[in-house]
Amino acid sequence: MIRPLMTRPSPLARRRWLALSCALLGVAAPLAVQAQAWPVKPVKLQVPFAPGGTTDIIARVVAERLGGPLGQTVVVENKAGGGGSVGATETARATPDGYSLGMATVSTTAANPAINPKITYDPLTDFTPIINIAATPNVIVVHPSFPARDYKGFVAELKKNPGRYSYASSGTGGIGHLQMELYKSLSGVFVTHIPYRGAGPALNDTVAGQVPIMFDNLPSALPFIKDGRLVPIVVASAERVAVLPQVPTFKEVGLAPVNRMAYYGIIGPKGLPREVVDKVSSAVRTAVALPEVKKRIEDTGSVLVLNSPEAFAAQIKAEYAVYKDVVARRKLSLD
Incomplete structure (x- = not known):
């Protein structure tokens, strides 16, 4: 039996083979990283x-x-x-x-x-x-020093003294701002907007009495409501909220579009x-x-x-x- 002659690859062929191998490894490496199950870090x-x-x-x-x-x-x-x-x-x-x-x-x-x-x-x-x-209801709250403690009295006070009161929000363009503007347009009341750099600082000043009114998210306002440091007036919710059964919704006071x-x-x-x-x-x-x-x-x-x-x-x-x-x-x- 005649065996074929085995020839060694030339130096040029070896270099080409090594270059191809490195190129294939270069492609395989990122593919291997991509194939790792997300997440691999915090x-x-x-x-x-x-x-x-x-x-x-x-x-x-x-x-x-x-x-x-x-x-x-x-x-x-x-x-x-x-x-x-x-x-x-x-x-x-x-x-x-x-x-x-x-x-x-x-x-x-x-x-x-x-x-x-x-x-x-x-x-x-x-x-x-x-x-x-x-999804979270929003709520209009007032400081206990505010002259009214229910919705009827709240509206009466604002209409009797247009421009006297202000309200805090998480910032210009935030939901507290625009939802209050929606409320103002439908109710005919006027209060001045004071924007903050977030709901936390706005809430702190409302609780402290620096601002008398806030249209806030219920979760952040609720602890202060429970402690009697804020008074809930009306909630933006499809139904009355279980934790505030005595507080009416905007629909109940004739302002259903504010129930967002x-x-x-x-x-x-x-x-x-x-x-x-x-x-x-x-x-x-x-x-x-x-x-x-x-x-x-x-x-x-x-x-x-x-x-x-x-x-x-x-x-x-x-x-x-x-x-x-x-x-x-x-x-x-x-x-």
């Missing part, structure tokens, strides 16, 4: 308001328990300013790799973009909606992979299913929503349209 959940407000409360309650189903720590980071637009802008500009997520509210994805032409993000196209965690609840959801920058969206959504559902988490959220007066990304996107679009109309009809501006 995830940031940005709250676009100061600590102490409802957005912060909901974010921290859920984030504490997301680490289990995700397998990584979820770190809450507060970045206040611009009625929530500063933090929201950072989320919109983040790399869409799933490691920078943000809390979405009516203020950041509807009310503020509706009034502020300087906001650089489009709430309908620059985010990836993931899940709406909860706030939402607290999670979003990412546009282009977020569906794998990340689904994992975060599933992890939130797992966390909220824990009895202690569910109870902590519902005890604030919030209602769990836990909808799909598509449903959340539709909700954002609908709220944005509502507040664009409020701004146009009230001729509101940042000046």
